[in-house]
Amino acid sequence: MKTIERFVNRMFKQTKMKQADGEAAQKMIEMLKEKVEDLKENGMDEDEAIQKTIVEFGEIDAFFMPAVRRETRRYKRHKTVHHYRNDLLFSALASLLIIGIFALINIFYLPFVDYGPWFVIPAAGVLFWPLSLLYKWLNKKGESD
Amino acid sequence: MRISSDLIRGHLELVVLKLIIEKDHYGYELANAVANRTNQAFSINEATLYAIMQRLEKRGLIQSYVGTKSHGGKRRYYTITPLGLAYYETKLKEWELLKTIMTQLLEGGHEDD
Numbered sequence: 001m002k003t004i005e006r007f008v009n010r011m012f013k014q015t016k017m018k019q020a021d022g023e024a025a026q027k028m029i030e031m032l033k034e035k036v037e038d039l040k041e042n043g044m045d046e047d048e049a050i051q052k053t054i055v056e057f058g059e060i061d062a063f064f065m066p067a068v069r070r071e072t073r074r075y076k077r078h079k080t081v082h083h084y085r086n087d088l089l090f091s092a093l094a095s096l097l098i099i100g101i102f103a104l105i106n107i108f109y110l111p112f113v114d115y116g117p118w119f120v121i122p123a124a125g126v127l128f129w130p131l132s133l134l135y136k137w138l139n140k141k142g143e144s145d
Numbered sequence: 146m147r148i149s150s151d152l153i154r155g156h157l158e159l160v161v162l163k164l165i166i167e168k169d170h171y172g173y174e175l176a177n178a179v180a181n182r183t184n185q186a187f188s189i190n191e192a193t194l195y196a197i198m199q200r201l202e203k204r205g206l207i208q209s210y211v212g213t214k215s216h217g218g219k220r221r222y223y224t225i226t227p228l229g230l231a232y233y234e235t236k237l238k239e240w241e242l243l244k245t246i247m248t249q250l251l252e253g254g255h256e257d258d
Contacts, residue, residue, distance in 0.1 A: 027209075028195055030221050031172035035191065037218045038173050058190030 003050050004032045007057075032057070077143065084137040091130040099123040153187060159240060161197050162225065162233040165207055171220040172198065198223060206232050 012025045032053050039049035102119035106112065153160075164170055164178050172194060180188040201207045206229035212222045225233070 024199065027199070027221065028191075031191060031195055031198075034171055034218070034220055035173035035176075038177075053191075056190060058192035 001033060001036070001050075004036065004053065005029050007054050008032065077140070081137070081140045084133065084140050088130060088133040088137050091133050095126045095130050098126050156240065157189065157193070157197055158201060159233065159236045161194070161201065162206065162229060162236070165223050166225050166230065166233060169212075169222040169224045171212075171222050174220075175223075201229070205229075 008025050008029045012028075035053045036046070036049045039052060040046060044052070099119070099122075102122050106115070106117065106119040110118070160179065161175060164175055170178065172191070175198075176189050176191060176194050198207070198209075202209060202223075205226055207223045208226055209221050209223050212220055
């Protein structure tokens with residue numbers, strides 16, 4: 001019967017799912033042991049019964065597939081949100097840098113007195129970059145919550 | 146001829162509930178009952194059966210208890226809950242409707258009338 005326990009525990013371990021612990025595995029072990037017992041009652045010897053039970057078990061995926069799919073989706077969403085957050089940080093820093101450069105040019109080379117604060121115009125344009133990413137990030141974050 | 150499992154997959158919950166309503170069963174007994182009742186034309190493996198039982202139990206449609214079998218060993222038996230019974234009735238009606246629709250669609254009808 002240890003073979004059955006090892007078989008189930010190994011399968012649960014392979015799936016790396018949260019459900020892998022405790023009760024779920026225990027119930028599956030119980031169910032398979034019941035089958036072994038029944039086969040033995042019908043005249044099969046224990047080793048043969050255990051082999052037959054394991055061979056006929058089928059794919060554990062039948063049990064785990066919905067959970068695996070859920071986990072994968074959650075992971076992908078999390079990754080996307082993370083990705084958008086990085087993009088947002090990058091765009092915000094880069095925009096600040098670009099606006100800074102324009103401001104410096106405006107101050108030192110094409111001064112306010114002659115040309116006015118013109119750097120505001122490219123700055124407004126550049127700001128749309130982080131703004132659009134902020135919008136996307138908030139949207140994705142809303143979806144994954 | 147054996148039936149493809151894809152065809153019947155969506156209705157297995159109904160089948161399992163029906164068997165449990167008839168009498169309390171333990172896991173392997175259910176698998177056996179399915180095979181016997183269909184003259185081995187359809188069998189359900191333990192992985193699939195286990196998945197269904199877990200799902201039904203989680204939703205409160207069946208309950209399990211540990212009982213003993215005449216020959217000794219302990220068995221986890223499953224019994225229907227009132228919620229399970231109500232669910233079964235609804236699903237059965239759905240199945241009846243599906244059966245009617247499929248018969249109408251596949252065996253021809255009077256669409257030209």
